[in-house]
Amino acid sequence: MNDVSAWGQSDAVYKTLLESTKAIPWKIDWATKKFAYIGPQIEPLLGWPQDSWQTVEDWVMRMHPDDRDYVVNFCVSQSQAGIDHEADYRALTAENGYVWIRDVVHVMRFPDGSPEALVGFMFDITERKKTEEKLLVLQRELEALSFKDGLTGIANRRRFDACFAMEWDRALSDGAPLSVLLFDIDCFKQYNDEYGHIQGDKCLVDIASTLSLAVDGPHDLVARYGGEEFVILLPRTDAATALKVANRCQRLIQKRSIPHAQSPIREHVTVSIGAGTITPDADVEPSAFLDDVDKQLYAAKKSGKNRIVAMHSAPSLAPSPLDAK
Ligand SMILES: Nc1nc2c(ncn2[C@@H]2O[C@H](COP(=O)(O)OP(=O)(O)OP(=O)(O)O)[C@@H](O)[C@H]2O)c(=O)[nH]1
Numbered sequence: 001m002n003d004v005s006a007w008g009q010s011d012a013v014y015k016t017l018l019e020s021t022k023a024i025p026w027k028i029d030w031a032t033k034k035f036a037y038i039g040p041q042i043e044p045l046l047g048w049p050q051d052s053w054q055t056v057e058d059w060v061m062r063m064h065p066d067d068r069d070y071v072v073n074f075c076v077s078q079s080q081a082g083i084d085h086e087a088d089y090r091a092l093t094a095e096n097g098y099v100w101i102r103d104v105v106h107v108m109r110f111p112d113g114s115p116e117a118l119v120g121f122m123f124d125i126t127e128r129k130k131t132e133e134k135l136l137v138l139q140r141e142l143e144a145l146s147f148k149d150g151l152t153g154i155a156n157r158r159r160f161d162a163c164f165a166m167e168w169d170r171a172l173s174d175g176a177p178l179s180v181l182l183f184d185i186d187c188f189k190q191y192n193d194e195y196g197h198i199q200g201d202k203c204l205v206d207i208a209s210t211l212s213l214a215v216d217g218p219h220d221l222v223a224r225y226g227g228e229e230f231v232i233l234l235p236r237t238d239a240a241t242a243l244k245v246a247n248r249c250q251r252l253i254q255k256r257s258i259p260h261a262q263s264p265i266r267e268h269v270t271v272s273i274g275a276g277t278i279t280p281d282a283d284v285e286p287s288a289f290l291d292d293v294d295k296q297l298y299a300a301k302k303s304g305k306n307r308i309v310a311m312h313s314a315p316s317l318a319p320s321p322l323d324a325k
Helices: 004-008 009-017 044-048 056-061 067-080 126-146 157-174 188-195 197-214 241-258 286-302
Strands: 024-029 032-036 085-092 097-111 115-124 178-185 222-228 228-235 273-277 308-310
Touching: 024 044, 032 056, 044 115, 067 085, 067 097, 097 126, 097 228, 097 286, 115 286, 157 178, 157 222, 157 228, 157 286, 178 188, 178 241, 178 286, 188 197, 197 222, 197 241, 228 241, 241 273, 241 308, 273 286, 286 308
Parallel strands: 273 308
Antiparallel strands: 024 032, 024 115, 085 097, 097 115, 178 228, 178 273, 222 228
16 A cells, blocks of 8 residues: 555456445446446345436335335435535345445536536444434423323423413413413411321322313413412403312312321312413513412311412402311
8 A cells, every 4th residue: 555556546446346335336427317327235225226216216225115205306406506415315225124324426517617527425324323312202202201290290380481471472462361270289388297298299299180181272381389388370261260260170189089197178178279260461570470379279278278369350269168177
C-alpha cells in the first residue's frame, strides 16, 4: 500500500475493495434507469441474485409498499436537482422478510448539471432501527409513567395540570363550559391511624378506581391531585351535568362501603366534593378558577363533610337521610 498511484490505476483493486465492504455499492444510469452495477453483497443480504437487479423498477418493487411513494419521490426529486441524498426504507428479501436499508446516493452530473448517473451504497441498518424502535417504546413508556400516579395507576397531578391547561384553552376558543370536581377523603388521618398506612394506600387505590367508574366522557380525566385528594376534569360539561357526575361519585363510593370505624360521619369512607364550572374568558386566570373550586371543597368540609358544594349554587347538598350515621 506504499505506492498509492499503483492501485489507483487498477480497476481490479477498486472492485475488490468495493466488494469486500459491508456496504453494497451500486450504479444506475440516469437516462436508461438501468443498473450499471450492483455489488455481489446484495445476494447474501436480500437473497435476490446479483443479476436480478436490472432496472430501477426492480429496486422500487423490492421496497416495502408503505415506504415506496415517499422514498421514490424523494430520490427522484433530489436526483433531478442534482443533490446528493440518503433515504431509509425497508427492502424486501427473497424470503418475504424486510431489511432496513440506508441508501446513500451521490448524483454524477453532466457539465450542464443534469444527472448522468447515480452511484451509492446501501447499508444494512436493521439493528440500528431495532434499537431506535426499542428506544422509542421505552421513551413512550417513560412518558406514560411520568404522567401516572405510582400508587393508584390513574393520572397524576402533572397530567391533570397539562390537560387542564389544554382544555382551558380549548374551552376559551370554543366558548364551551368546563367543570372541575375536587375530592378529599373525609377523616383520612383517622383511617390511617385505625388501619395503618398500607391499608390507607389500598383505600386510595379503591377510591381512585371507583371515581374512574363514575366518568364516561371521552375527554374526562380522573387524577390524583395530592395525598388523599382527587380531581375530575370534565371538559365541555355544564354545571348540572357536573353535579350529576359528583352525585354519581358519592353513590359509587357509598356502594363500595369501605369500612371506616373511626369516622364520626359514617361507618364507611366518605368524600367531600367541591364543584366548579366556568366558561373561560381571557380575564380569568385558570389558577383563580381552581382556587374557587378549592374554596367549595373547603366549604364542604366546614359544613359537615360527605357532601358536594358547587360554585354559584345552593351552598351545600346535604347527604340523604340514608347517608346519615
Ligand atoms: N396511606 C396514605 N395516607 C396518605 C397518603 N397521602 C396522604 N395521606 C394521609 O392523609 C391524611 C390527611 O389528613 P388531613 O389533611 O388531616 O385530613 P383528614 O384526616 O382527611 O381530615 P379532613 O380532610 O378534614 O376530613 C394524613 O394523615 C396523610 O398522612 C398516602 O399516599 N397514603
